[in-house]
Amino acid sequence: GAVVSQHPSWVICKSGTSVKIECRSLDFQATTMFWYRQFPKQSLMLMATSNEGSKATYEQGVEKDKFLINHASLTLSTLTVTSAHPEDSSFYICSARDPGAHLTGGYTFGSGTRLTVV
Amino acid sequence: KNQVEQSPQSLIILEGKNCTLQCNYTVSPFSNLRWYKQDTGRGPVSLTIMTFSENTKSNGRYTATLDADTKQSSLHITASQLSDSASYICVVSRTGGGNKLTFGTGTQLKVEL
Numbered sequence: 001g002a003v004v005s006q007h008p009s010w011v012i013c014k015s016g017t018s019v020k021i022e023c024r025s026l027d028f029q030a031t032t033m034f035w036y037r038q039f040p041k042q043s044l045m046l047m048a049t050s051n052e053g054s055k056a057t058y059e060q061g062v063e064k065d066k067f068l069i070n071h072a073s074l075t076l077s078t079l080t081v082t083s084a085h086p087e088d089s090s091f092y093i094c095s096a097r098d099p100g101a102h103l104t105g106g107y108t109f110g111s112g113t114r115l116t117v118v
Numbered sequence: 119k120n121q122v123e124q125s126p127q128s129l130i131i132l133e134g135k136n137c138t139l140q141c142n143y144t145v146s147p148f149s150n151l152r153w154y155k156q157d158t159g160r161g162p163v164s165l166t167i168m169t170f171s172e173n174t175k176s177n178g179r180y181t182a183t184l185d186a187d188t189k190q191s192s193l194h195i196t197a198s199q200l201s202d203s204a205s206y207i208c209v210v211s212r213t214g215g216g217n218k219l220t221f222g223t224g225t226q227l228k229v230e231l
Contacts, residue, residue, distance in 0.1 A: 006161070043207065043221040044162070093161050107219065109154075109161035 002028050002098045006110025013084055013117055021079045021113045023094030029074035030096035035067070038091040038112075050077045084117040091115075120145040122210050122222035130228045135198055139225045141191040141208030149211040153182050153193045156205045156224070165193070165206075198229045 003026040013019050023033055031052050036044040048058045048069050056069035066088075068080040077096075081088055094110040122143045131137050143151070150169045154162035166175045166182040168191070174183045179202075181194045195202055208222040 004161075041226070043223045045221075046218065091159070095161075107152075107164075109163070112159065112161045114159060 002096070002108040004030075004094065004096045004108045004110040006094050006113055008113060009111060010114040011116070013115070015085055015117055016083055018080055018082045019084055019115060021081075021092055021094070021115075023077045023079070023096065023110050025075045025096040025098065025108075028096075028098040030077075030098060031074060032097040033071060033077040034095040034097075034107075035069060035077075035079050036093045036095065038093060044093060047079075081115065084115070086117045089115055089117045120210075120212065120220050122208055122220050124206075124208050124222040124225050126225060127223070128226040128228070130230060131198055133198060133200055133229050133231055136194065136196045137198060137227065139193045139195075139206050139208075139227070141193070141222055143189050143191070143208070143210045143220070143222075145210040145212050145220050147213045148186060148189075149213040151182075151184055151191050152209045152211070152219075153180070153191075154207045154209060156207055158204070162207055195227075200229050200231070203227060203229045 005024045007022045033050040035047045038044045046059050047062045048056045050056045050069045050071040052071045052074050058064045071077040093112045095107050097106050125140045152167045153165040156162040165180050166177050168175050168184045170186050179196045184191045205224040205226050207224045209219045211219050
């Protein structure tokens with residue numbers, strides 16, 4: 001079945017530094033990928049929609065200059081948290097759309113990245 | 119406003135027992151409804167997906183139902199196991215609208231000995 005690999009699974013960084021998170025579709029081509037943020041005991045909140053070869057579409061309230069998204073190929077999207085601050089500490093999850101994946105209905109999630117900014 | 123509400127918020131059951139989780143939604147126009155299992159610190163994993171015309175769908179010990187008229191869904195877990203302890207999330211997709219999914223806040227299930 002469709003597999004989405006997200007890396008790293010966890011990262012600790014110092015305040016003011018930047019962190020890059022990768023999301024790869026391993027056995028299918030994903031023209032669209034999604035980035036979510038999840039706080040403890042809360043649901044996933046869509047941050048942005050990433051389309052291969054074009055600029056990402058950000059949800060209202062998400063700073064595009066702080067959360068840089070690059071979708072340079074059909075199998076890779078990256079999220080860079082720039083000048084990270086402690087309030088950016090969260091669980092970040094990507095999702096890739098694969099219309100051919102019957103059980104998932106076209107959406108497969110990565111395993112998530114726990115970001116801790118100290 | 120497109121919303122998905124789940125109940126209960128949390129649930130504790132004994133191993134081997136059955137349980138039913140509820141999901142009510144106001145998402146329109148409706149495309150499909152999905153149930154996901156999310157283990158702590160992991161991404162969601164799909165359990166079932168149902169379209170408008172489907173009333174029930176099973177995946178092993180998981181059985182989901184859908185009543186599109188009342189906009190309600192349930193997820194029934196039979197013969198629970200310790201490994202079923204997780205958050206169960208109901209997600210509704212609407213037609214058009216850029217394929218956006220509306221997530222419920224989840225039901226936190228804990229299965230104990």
